[in-house]
Amino acid sequence: MPTVLLTLAFIVIGAKLAGALVEWLGQPAVLGELAVGILLGNLALFGGPDLHGVRQGEAFTVLAELGAILLLFQVGLESTLREMLAVGGRAFLVACVGVITPMLLGFGVGELMRPGESWMLHAFLGAMLSATSVGITARVLGDLGAVKTKAARIILGAAVIDDVLGLVILAVVSGVIATAATGSSLSVLAVAVICLKAVAFLAGAVLIGGFLSPRLFLGARVVKAQGVIQALSLSFCFALSYLAVWAGLAPIVGAFAAGLVLEEVHFKEQVERGERPLHESLVPLTGLLVPVFFVRMGMLVNIPSFLRVEILGFALLLTAAAILGKWACAVAAPRGVSGLTIGLGMMPRGEVGLIFAAIGAQLMLGGRAVVDTGTYAAAVFMVVSTTLATPPALAWAIRRAARAVPDP
């Protein structure tokens, strides 16, 4: 507990000041929070304490996760389900391009840099590049007030679909490798169950959530106490996040779905009674917890293990494949929407890429780990580069698009 208090005391004000500084330099505030995290995570280089244990602490992790959940809930609230479904087909197209191209490019990098290894290892490398981590993008869109643009909706929708596709790909590739290693047959049933759960969650959130939530909130009006709607909304967000985890998806996908399903009209009566609207009462919560998430993400960057000369070539090629693979999403942008914004918005990998890499480190093929320490270090390089490059690049693209075609 004392450690958590001290960490929070530093993070809350440090992140705010760093955010204000980078905003003054024309960058999104999130970049400052990542920088604070990198600094805290590498204090040992300057003779300071090693905070790796703090980063891994359960309480700190949960606070950071709650920050990400509340952020995506807040972003979800800014769109309606109808608006998202209107761009659904396009988002699906973007997600497919953003999964297939990085897989192919990653496979190619594997063939080039790890010749003679099994094609399955190369496929895993490709799969590792396919996941999008939407936290950074959502935050940049929020920092720049661009959440309500059509480009933002396409990116956010594609990121949700991407999470489902990534889950399925991981299951299939890992299944194929495990099958080859043990000689057992690939369990098509197991993969089908994974797909079904994910699709059931999304369909359930959309159909039942959209049907049930207006009735639920109508019923809650009977309780006249202050803050009932806020409490119900938060519970709804946490419950859907939990269900997303149950379905094998990221909790933030559930939080985003919760935000989409809830609409301001449910809270009209409360606002008329003088209560604060929901999105406003979320601000103090996200103000405290969201920086914890991004500072913690920054602490991921362990500078010595990240700058390893012997893997630099491999790391750079992998990163190029990761970036170009997601930029390809630009071709799927509809007329009048900035392809550049979409390509850059899909770019960050965040911790999702590392989860893939960690699973690969556990998988054995021909007596060796599918993801060896060199590949793991290259994956970390790829994750860190795409994450840190996104805020400035995406901010530039959004401002450029706003100047060219004022997006409603």
Added chain:
Amino acid sequence: MPTVLLTLAFIVIGAKLAGALVEWLGQPAVLGELAVGILLGNLALFGGPDLHGVRQGEAFTVLAELGAILLLFQVGLESTLREMLAVGGRAFLVACVGVITPMLLGFGVGELMRPGESWMLHAFLGAMLSATSVGITARVLGDLGAVKTKAARIILGAAVIDDVLGLVILAVVSGVIATAATGSSLSVLAVAVICLKAVAFLAGAVLIGGFLSPRLFLGARVVKAQGVIQALSLSFCFALSYLAVWAGLAPIVGAFAAGLVLEEVHFKEQVERGERPLHESLVPLTGLLVPVFFVRMGMLVNIPSFLRVEILGFALLLTAAAILGKWACAVAAPRGVSGLTIGLGMMPRGEVGLIFAAIGAQLMLGGRAVVDTGTYAAAVFMVVSTTLATPPALAWAIRRAARAVPDP
């Protein structure tokens, strides 16, 4: 993480609905939250899951502690340091009565129910009854909008002093017992260091905090970003909570001190710029986290271990000593302030009493634990009774006093 999400989903809405229900019955909302906790903690009695592990989980504990810290910070913000110092002498008197009387009564209960045991064991029993847990009282005062009354200030000030006195008493009594058990001499120096740290913290918070914080907040005005003052205030609260723990005090004492030291005048410029005042932006945070604290406190009540017939006599006597000992504080109430309110406000023990009991269970004297399992169960009974009796009794006393003498 999934468990935390599911727990939060239940707690947030369950606590709000139960709070609304008991408020409709004329009781403070906190009683409903405690009831939800008791229900959740005893689901196993009705064939449900045993949530004891959830209660002890690090993340859940930290979220609850943060709730208590933010609550006391919020309560501290409603008073100024000057106002607290004005009732300082009286609060000291109340604290002394509220420590000495329960100690004497507890000692007497020991002599009566555990005859033939060492006087040191009886003294420990007395010490166990001396601590006040101010969370419940602070919350009831808040629920009833009575934080700014003179009675509230005296109770809150006395509770802070009580925490220091309790710390010293625990150190002395444990030191005497350890000395008797091992034959070493009582380390007067160690006890002196404990006292000095606690007093240094309080003096430091008052003097340096009062001198430094206006300058700090004046400096922060240079940073024009939204929410800087909120971030700085929260950091200040977490930092003082951390320092309180360093000084051996409860973190909530630090949070309360932080609230006292900060004054609305520091935020005047921000409010004029259209930002929300600090106490308003705390509401969503406390709305989420404070119920977690009280629900968790309710989960403490394990009904089977709590209702043990064989210790019922001892438990009832101990509880009577605990209650009467704190009611005695009423005699120290100044003219025009309800002694009943002060006596009842000092009554709850919360987890502080259990921390004492747990330390006693570790202390050995003559080959036996100072607090055996029977005594521990009686202590739990005492803590639960005083905690649950406080909200309705205190609410009644506050309303009664408001009718008799309208307190400004």
